[in-house]
Amino acid sequence: EPEVTQTPSHQVTQMGQEVILRCVPISNHLYFYWYRQILGQKVEFLVSFYNNEISEKSEIFDDQFSVERPDGSNFTLKIRSTKLEDSAMYFCASSDGGATEAFFGQGTRLTVV
Amino acid sequence: AQSVAQPEDQVNVAEGNPLTVKCTYSVSGNPYLFWYVQYPNRGLQFLLKYITGDNLVKGSYGFEAEFNKSQTSFHLKKPSALVSDSALYFCAVRSLPGGYQKVTFGTGTKLQVIP
Numbered sequence: 001e002p003e004v005t006q007t008p009s010h011q012v013t014q015m016g017q018e019v020i021l022r023c024v025p026i027s028n029h030l031y032f033y034w035y036r037q038i039l040g041q042k043v044e045f046l047v048s049f050y051n052n053e054i055s056e057k058s059e060i061f062d063d064q065f066s067v068e069r070p071d072g073s074n075f076t077l078k079i080r081s082t083k084l085e086d087s088a089m090y091f092c093a094s095s096d097g098g099a100t101e102a103f104f105g106q107g108t109r110l111t112v113v
Numbered sequence: 114a115q116s117v118a119q120p121e122d123q124v125n126v127a128e129g130n131p132l133t134v135k136c137t138y139s140v141s142g143n144p145y146l147f148w149y150v151q152y153p154n155r156g157l158q159f160l161l162k163y164i165t166g167d168n169l170v171k172g173s174y175g176f177e178a179e180f181n182k183s184q185t186s187f188h189l190k191k192p193s194a195l196v197s198d199s200a201l202y203f204c205a206v207r208s209l210p211g212g213y214q215k216v217t218f219g220t221g222t223k224l225q226v227i228p
Contacts, residue, residue: 033215043157043203043218056215091156093216101147102216104157 002026006092006105013082013112021077021108023092032075033093033102034067036060043091049075050097082112115140115208117219125225126194134189134222136204146187147205147216148178157203163187174198194226 005024013019025032034046047057049067066078075094079086089109093102116139126132138144148160161172168180178189187204204219 035218040151040201040221042220045215045217048215093157101159101162103159104149106156 002103004092004094004103004105006090006108008108009106010109011111013110015084015112016081019079019082019110021079021090021092021110023075023077023105024073025075025092025094026096026103027073029094029096029103031055031095031097031102032067032069033095034077035091035093035104036088037091037107038088046077046090079110082110084112086110087112115144115206115217117204117206117217119202119204119219119222121222122220123223123225125227127227128196129193132189132191132194132198132224132226134202134204134224136187136189136219137185138187138204138206139185140206140208142208144185144187145207146178146180147207148172148176148187148189149203149205149218151201151203151221153200160189160202194224196226196228199224199226 007022032049035043037043045058047061047067048055064080068076089107091107092105095102118137146163149157150160151157160176161170163170163180171177176191178187180187201221201223203221205216207216
């Protein structure tokens with residue numbers, strides 16, 4: 001069964017450093033997303049990406065964040081100058097659009113120290 | 114704007130008893146509704162969805178959900194709970210069209226099935 005894969009599973013970084021979270025969406029999917037979840041709480045939408053551009057972003061997704069699909073298979077989330085409050089589980093998801101469900105990866109736990 | 118409310122932070126149910134996890138939604142246009150389950154330290158697993166058609170939808174692991182348009186609800190149900198059903202359950206809504214494909218999640222309900 002196809003799945004969304006995320007690497008690394010856990011990332012520890014020092015405050016102020018840049019991190020890149022990586023995702024490989026399901027191959028025939030067209031829409032890609034990043035969500036985050038702080039300490040097992042609410043899952044918050046960050047950004048959606050379609051046709052090589054951001055289609056929607058939340059207020060959380062400020063200039064500190066960026067996304068990229070560098071090679072047609074990977075989908076990355078970059079966080080510049082990380083802050084303590086960026087510590088969370090980050091989930092990548094993909095869907096083939098329309099009314100179908102989004103498939104989520106296992107997540108990357110980001111810890112900023 | 115779209116939103117989801119899960120009024121119960123936690124639901125406790127005895128093993129073998131029926132369970133219900135509540136969800137109400139708000140969306141302009143037709144709602145596309147989903148339930149996901151999250152086990153500890155794991156990702157979100159899709160359970161079931163309502164797009165159109167029958168108001169009662171069946172999903173994975175014996176779960177089902179009932180769409181009620183007049184009450185704007187989409188409650189998750191299972192006739193007989195298992196201890197292994199203990200997890201965090203999220204209701205989610207998506208609204209189309211408009212090109213907006215994001216899914217908005219509720220705050221989650223922790224289901225505890227007691228042996």
